[in-house]
Amino acid sequence: MDAKTVCLAVLSQGEASGYEIRKSVEEGPFGHIQDIGFSSIYPALSRLREDGLVSVTELTQEGRPDKKIYRLTSDGRLSLLNALKDPTESDRVRSDFLFRMLFADILPPSIIDSMIDARMDEIQTRLTRLDARAARGFESIGEEFVNGFAATVQRAMAVYIEENRHQLVAAALAPSRAVAE
């Protein structure tokens, strides 16, 4: 999903500023499926406004920078629905962790080990967040489905890593492959 659609999606759940869109994507149900930074959000919102898909209200605040509150227009709502109906692209994963694991037999075992530890910590943190969200309840079936999906995947990863990590570290201790020729 491109930045514009992500903004529309967040705004479909209520008006928000650019800053709030960022927070919402980071902390909300989009958290594990999307990333978005300010440098994507602000240009996207400008384009959406030009195209009449969102409207803006400037809010003067004391003590804080002024806020620009964006709201979906009816065109925007329609445009979101159409985008959601488009056929989905394949999921993409980019894993720094797995990339390195491919080279486990040419890296020092201590590094492999600490990378695995770090990864397990991350998985635990994510699971804690997902469980906390589940405990708070969901706003829609979709949110529940996605939360459960993410939790299932994280758990499967954790089990697999724990069951297979020793082989990786053992290989790192007894290297068998050179870094090409």
Add this chain to the structure above:
Amino acid sequence: MDAKTVCLAVLSQGEASGYEIRKSVEEGPFGHIQDIGFSSIYPALSRLREDGLVSVTELTQEGRPDKKIYRLTSDGRLSLLNALKDPTESDRVRSDFLFRMLFADILPPSIIDSMIDARMDEIQTRLTRLDARAARGFESIGEEFVNGFAATVQRAMAVYIEENRHQLVAAALAPSRAVAE
């Protein structure tokens, strides 16, 4: 991992042209963890050559465009090892599929259903590829670990989707949420 490191990583397994690097990333063990297109590869290779991390041999071919064969230099090999030792960034997933599932209750059930079918097909295709690779045997422990990891995750996804899809479609049939105000 940036395009330069990906190129170095592929070249660590033997010399290759830009075209071959692409194929190798798409079909090889990097397949489910990295994406890379020509428009990233060619500039990356130029930079690597400027920096002395790869060397080039031009190969004139009849019938085909000339080939530029890239080879790691010893600086390049060192640079790759250093990059691999750097701490890993968090894994990133971007899922068009899950993004849409979040809006299951405002989309037509037939669309939800066919998106789920398409996703299941994709998972099956990936699993077939991963199993085929496993049957051919692995070149390193790392490759085996990553292949098993990917297969485990795909299987967990398939099970979860099959067990929960009916709820999503049911929700789509009986919408309960509006597209905001």
Add this chain to the structure above:
DNA sequence: AACAATATATATCATATTGATATAATACTA
């Protein structure tokens, strides 16, 4: 109380990545 860090808020810049398109010949398929 002083100081550092975090949260609120928008914006821009350089760099990196992506998707589309150009070019060109062979090999395979319907």
Add this chain to the structure above:
DNA sequence: TAGTATTATATCAATATGATATATATTGTT
């Protein structure tokens, strides 16, 4: 024989990313 796939490199426009700038209030630490 027409169309598509494969081999091969390259560039361009549109996006996306990461870093940095700016400014103040609140919260946390020593």
